[in-house]
Amino acid sequence: TQLLEQSPQFLSIQEGENLTVYCNSSSVFSSLQWYRQEPGEGPVLLVTVVTGGEVKKLKRLTFQFGDARKDSSLHITAAQPGDTGLYLCAGARTNAGKSTFGDGTTLTVKP
């Protein structure tokens, strides 16, 4: 079983602060994705990383895939209330057909 552990489980910060959330596993993945889910909605894809050590930036969000492709991190700079939501990582093996999701990090950014 591919197990993805996310930390922290909950995070509450003030607007303007920086934060990092983590996604860790003992398994190697060919690709890892980060999704954001808002209340009452389904998850929406933010990014896909596929190469060990890869870093991708999406405005104030920076995603990194570990060198061994077992872990990933999401860093948000100068968080805004609009960043509030549930952040999920999902890992898959090459053309596996399905992904395994982590338990998620619930982020609250207070104005």
Add this chain to the structure above:
Amino acid sequence: DAGVIQSPRHEVTEMGQEVTLRCKPISGHDYLFWYRQTMMRGLELLIYFNNNVPIDDSGMPEDRFSAKMPNASFSTLKIQPSEPRDSAVYFCASSFFPQGSVHTEAFFGQGTRLTVV
């Protein structure tokens, strides 16, 4: 395209009743996934289809759960009989490429919130 469409958005039913959840994937997507989300267990994959054929149903909790995909534009998830522990948000998602592909992106519906009392 309107995205993945699920119905109903909310369902409240009594224990023992049959529940049917419906999903219309994005046109042209060959992969369809059913997930269940709860606070305790997070987002769990129940079953997925490729070209209308069930590929992996190892996540289906028990025989009370069944899923069908009679054509490329429609899928159902049925629970019979329903139990209170089935209460959760059920998501349908579709994708053009398989998960694990560099190009893949799963598009999720808005979910069906099921409450079994």
